[in-house]
Amino acid sequence: MEKIGSGIYCKVESKLELAMFRCITSLLAWTCLIGLLASARAADWQGDPNVEYKKGHYELALRGFSSRAWEGDEVAQDNLGMMYANGEGTPRDFQQAAVWYRKSAQQGYAPAQRHLAGLYENGNGVAFDISAALECYRKAVAQNFVPAQRDMGILLSAAKAGAFQDLDTAKILLTQAKQHGDPIAEERLEAMQMQANEQAHAQRLQQDPLADLRARAAANDAESAYQMAVAYARGQLINENWQEAERWYQKAANHGHAAAQFELGLEYSSGKHRATDYVEAAYWYRKAASQGLPKAANNLGALYDQGYGVALDRTQAAVWFSKGAEGGDADAQFNLGSMYWLGHGVQKDIGRAAHWFLLAAQQGHSAARQKLAYLYSNRIPLPAEVTQSQVWAELARESAG
Incomplete structure (x- = not known):
């Protein structure tokens, strides 16, 4: 017995x-x-842990959720897991959080399935496991739980998803969450679209480094057309092609771009890449000079001085040299000085000639410096502006040496 x-x-x-x-x-x-x-445990707790939690009474809330969790309440189990994960009313403990999330998730509670997925996704309290995270997310998503749709979409769009990355599925999930008013999902979709645009743009630039510039130039942006011409003329980012360069110079010039007009004038006057045509050169130099481009004024003055493409007229030459010189062009300053030196188109004036030679020499113009050296060596009286300049002092040292 x-x-x-x-x-x-x-x-x-x-x-x-x-x-x-x-x-x-x-x-x-x-x-x-x-x-x-x-x-x-049940007898030990008579209050509402949700109320205590909202009041910030975390220790009381922890006791209440713990009591209910032990009784098998899936919501309390999830809440208890969150308190362990956040370190509320107890030291942070992701392992305990995982225990309670798992108990709740096994009962089919979508928020807990999402929370457990988050632990797997970040390796908190459990081994880092993207596959396990996605499996937990799928269970919550199957219940149309919006935060899980968003979080799974974010994970699938991220590089850390590795082989599981799936941008198409991510976009579907994030769109579903966005349609339910989730602002984070909306922001992520915008970021994905921006990233996709940047990648597409980078691919276009790999195929055509001038794609953006070309598009703006084709839309009649004069500066972009000019930059396209420069790229083709100099072989920058693309093979040198003077026919294309001239085409874009022409387009920019037709839209009033002074530098492009000057380049066309230079092409017509140099005959380097096309037959020389001084009449056309004068036409485009005048266009650019009339917009205040100093080097165009200088070149137009040179055509008048030589009678190329226009009737020889040294008075007009001096006028255009003067415009270029006052605009700071060193060649125009030297040429205007030469006109005063020789008395061509203006009254001969060695002092004025020296003034313009000095300005050109200060910009490193070697021919202008030689003219000043001649004046120095011949002790020709000159204005104090010239004789007290740094250039004049350098000439004196060179002569003494």
């Missing part, structure tokens, strides 16, 4: 039956003990 409890006996026929009997009684005892503990 074996005693079961107080005053209760049971007849046992064999040793095997005795062993089984003792095992069963032990299980019954443990079951009763667990029940008593759960009852004690």
Whole structure:
């Protein structure tokens, strides 16, 4: 006979039956003990943990959620997991968070499935496992849980997803979340679109480095057309092609771009890449000079001085040299100085000539410096502006040396 409890006996026929009997009684005892503990936990808490949590009474909330979680409440289990994950009312413990998230997730609670996925995604409290994270997200997404749609979409769009990265699925999930008013999903979609645009743009530039410039130039932007011409003329980012360069110079010039007009004038006057045509050169130089481009004024003055493409007229030459010189062009300053030196188109005036030679020499114009050296060596009286200049002092040192 074996005693079961107080005053209760049971007849046992064999040793095997005795062993089984003792095992069963032990299980019954443990079951009763667990029940008593759960009852004690429940009896120990009478308040609402949600209310206490909102008040910031985290220790009380933790006790309340813990009591309910032990009773199998999936919402309380998820809340308890969050408190462990956030370190609220208890030291942060991702492993305990994972335990309670998993218990809740196994009951099909979508928020807990999402939270458990987040732990796998970041390797907090569990091993880093993108596959496991996605599996948890899928279960929550299957319940149309919007935060899970968003988070799974973000993960699938991220590089850390590795082989699991799926931009198309990510876009679908984020769009679904956006349609439910999720602002983070909307921001992520915008970021993905921006990234896609940047990648497409980079690919276009690899195929055609001048793609952006070409598009603006084709839309009649004069500066872009000019830059296209320069790129073709100099072989920058693209093979040198003077026919294309001239085409873009022409387009920019037709839209009033002074530098492009000058380049066309230079092409017509140099005859380097096309037949020389001084009439056309004068036409384009005049266009550019009339917009205040000093080097164009100088070149137009040179045509008048030589009678190329226009009637020889040194008075007009001096006028245009003067415009270029006043605009700071060193060649025009030297040429105007030469006109005063020779008395061509203006009254001869060595002092004025020296003035313009000095300005040109100060910009490194070697021919102008030679003219000043001649004046120095011949002790020709000159204005103080010239004789007190740094250039004049340098000439004196060179002469003494």
